[in-house]
Amino acid sequence: MNDTHANTTQTEDGKLTAWERMEIARHTRRPQMLFYVSRLFEDFIELHGDRLSGDDPAMVCGIARFEGETVFVVGQHKGISTDEKVARNFGMAHPEGYRKALRIFRLAEKLGYPVVSFVDTPAAYPGIRAEERGQGMAIAANLLEMTRTDTPIFAAVLGEGGSGGALGIAVADYVAMLEYAVYTICPPERCAEILWRDVEEKRQAAEALRITAADLLSFGVIDTVVTEPAGGAHNAPEEMVAPLAAEIRAFLAKHKCGEWTLEKRRAKFRRFGQWHENQT
Amino acid sequence: MSLFSRKRVPFRGTPKSDIPEGLWVKCDSCHQTVYRSDIEDNLQVCPACGHHYRIGAWKRLEITADAGSFVERHNTLNTADPLHFTVNEEDYGARVARAQSQSNLDEALLSGFVTLEGHNIVLGIMDPDFIMGSMGSVVGEKFCRMVDDAIDARQPLVVFTASGGARMQEGILALMQMAKTADAVRKLNEARIPYITVLTDPTTGGVLASFASLGDIVIAEPGAYIGFAGKRLIQGALNVRLPEGFQSAEYQMENGFLDAIVKRQDMRAFLGRLVRYLSPSNSHAGQCHDQT
Numbered sequence: 001m002n003d004t005h006a007n008t009t010q011t012e013d014g015k016l017t018a019w020e021r022m023e024i025a026r027h028t029r030r031p032q033m034l035f036y037v038s039r040l041f042e043d044f045i046e047l048h049g050d051r052l053s054g055d056d057p058a059m060v061c062g063i064a065r066f067e068g069e070t071v072f073v074v075g076q077h078k079g080i081s082t083d084e085k086v087a088r089n090f091g092m093a094h095p096e097g098y099r100k101a102l103r104i105f106r107l108a109e110k111l112g113y114p115v116v117s118f119v120d121t122p123a124a125y126p127g128i129r130a131e132e133r134g135q136g137m138a139i140a141a142n143l144l145e146m147t148r149t150d151t152p153i154f155a156a157v158l159g160e161g162g163s164g165g166a167l168g169i170a171v172a173d174y175v176a177m178l179e180y181a182v183y184t185i186c187p188p189e190r191c192a193e194i195l196w197r198d199v200e201e202k203r204q205a206a207e208a209l210r211i212t213a214a215d216l217l218s219f220g221v222i223d224t225v226v227t228e229p230a231g232g233a234h235n236a237p238e239e240m241v242a243p244l245a246a247e248i249r250a251f252l253a254k255h256k257c258g259e260w261t262l263e264k265r266r267a268k269f270r271r272f273g274q275w276h277e278n279q280t
Numbered sequence: 281m282s283l284f285s286r287k288r289v290p291f292r293g294t295p296k297s298d299i300p301e302g303l304w305v306k307c308d309s310c311h312q313t314v315y316r317s318d319i320e321d322n323l324q325v326c327p328a329c330g331h332h333y334r335i336g337a338w339k340r341l342e343i344t345a346d347a348g349s350f351v352e353r354h355n356t357l358n359t360a361d362p363l364h365f366t367v368n369e370e371d372y373g374a375r376v377a378r379a380q381s382q383s384n385l386d387e388a389l390l391s392g393f394v395t396l397e398g399h400n401i402v403l404g405i406m407d408p409d410f411i412m413g414s415m416g417s418v419v420g421e422k423f424c425r426m427v428d429d430a431i432d433a434r435q436p437l438v439v440f441t442a443s444g445g446a447r448m449q450e451g452i453l454a455l456m457q458m459a460k461t462a463d464a465v466r467k468l469n470e471a472r473i474p475y476i477t478v479l480t481d482p483t484t485g486g487v488l489a490s491f492a493s494l495g496d497i498v499i500a501e502p503g504a505y506i507g508f509a510g511k512r513l514i515q516g517a518l519n520v521r522l523p524e525g526f527q528s529a530e531y532q533m534e535n536g537f538l539d540a541i542v543k544r545q546d547m548r549a550f551l552g553r554l555v556r557y558l559s560p561s562n563s564h565a566g567q568c569h570d571q572t
């Protein structure tokens with residue numbers, strides 16, 4: 001990636017293109033899920049396995065303590081060292097990962113604790129084993145389950161919100177998105193290939209797809225944008241912790257006042273989309 | 281039926297096929313030379329090898345529903361252009377208009393009430409050629425309204441899927457249709473309405489990963505391409521040869537994701553049996569015949 005750009009701290013943020021934001025979202029030093037887990041929570045017990053066929057290191061799940069309260073956690077972690085990136089498949093989960101998350105949603109509901117979901121994935125993994133084990137079915141099952149999981153779900157888009165792979169853990173009551181994160185129906189490169197028949201049109205595709213936090217806020221798909229340190233969270237990761245903690249704290253406080261209901265979550269998703277209706 | 285303001289809509293389609301022009305054609309699959317009319321008379325299935333050609337939504341309706349039974353629903357929704365999406369100077373609105381005039385459909389999903397072998401059902405049919413059968417806001421909304429129709433009328437919902445996935449031109453709003461349609465299926469489940477999906481060539485991406493996979497019964501046509509990620513993408517990422525028959529209906533069947541593969545010529549009768557056996561009016565609930 002273009003390191004010179006993403007290292008700048010003096011960039012006038014309003015002038016960044018969608019593609020430049022995409023590069024920040026993918027930056028190798030951008031803080032990832034396990035960084036936030038270590039800073040936001042007093043304790044974290046990782047839970048493994050989908051109880052069907054395996055454990056997916058791209059999807060991290062567990063029980064955490066946030067300011068003295070229990071929450072369940074799901075999320076993608078891309079990995080930092082090369083070895084870890086390979087082990088975690090660059091944060092691209094297989095069906096086992098989505099099924100592990102599904103287990104967590106059900107468990108959280110059974111025991112009555114909220115879920116905190118961290119989204120950071122290029123995509124659900126496009127691979128032979130993933131297809132063989134039902135990637136489409138696994139994501140569909142999660143979408144359905146999250147419309148009936150009767151416990152509050154908070155999601156934070158940390159870096160890349162990649163398509164169905166992101167949505168598969170993000171049908172949430174409240175979605176916060178980091179300022180330079182992106183959330184997209186497909187990677188701009190892929191869109192450029194298909195619609196422009198030229199991968200080099202990726203910058204134009206990134207712009208056209210409206211993938212930035214401000215775009216998503218304008219569509220009502222996310223609920224708030226969490227401001228990042230100048231130039232991006234990788235420039236000062238520790239500064240990113242307090243604002244994210246504040247979002248979780250506010251979410252949990254509202255939960256205690258009965259703010260989050262299944263009906264509201266369902267109604268929110270039912271409204272998504274834009275069309276004109278002819279009266280005939 | 282007083283529940284709905286039904287509007288009889290005459291059949292207005294021109295059946296569309298992807299069979300090459302000409303009197304004789306070489307089958308895409310077996311490469312044998314066959315009469316074009318032989319394929320067309322055979323429900324657009326190659327008489328030599330059984331290859332199932334893609335068919336448009338109107339043709340599918342014609343070969344599936346009882347003649348004259350179709351009452352179209354929800355064809356008054358018009359696609360908006362929330363992203364102001366333009367590719368090579370064609371804006372999205374023009375792209376949709378082009379697809380509409382080519383297909384004689386309002387969108388990639390045709391929906392309505394029909395009878396199938398005499399049984400009342402709600403039927404949805406996707407068109408593989410309407411912007412690749414992709415799901416945008418209108419397809420998502422129509423799907424939800426079809427579900428409401430099925431619940432209100434207490435009739436089974438049968439949906440033929442054919443889709444390249446969520447529609448890129450509507451960006452994140454198209455992605456959200458996956459969650460929206462999944463929630464509609466949740467409603468259908470709670471109302472105990474039978475939901476049958478028929479996966480036809482191709483069923484991929486965000487449609488496979490939402491309402492297509494969520495059928496109570498999931499059927500496919502032989503040879504249909506069914507997969508979450510596209511073949512080219514997987515091949516490009518892995519740089520390996522994909523196994524023979526990868527992501528075919530037969531492959532999905534073997535891996536446990538389908539209930540049955542049904543030939544086009546048998547589909548109507550097969551669906552007829554299913555809806556007859558599963559119609560909500562047949563439910564045993566509340567029908568105690570205990571004489572004691």
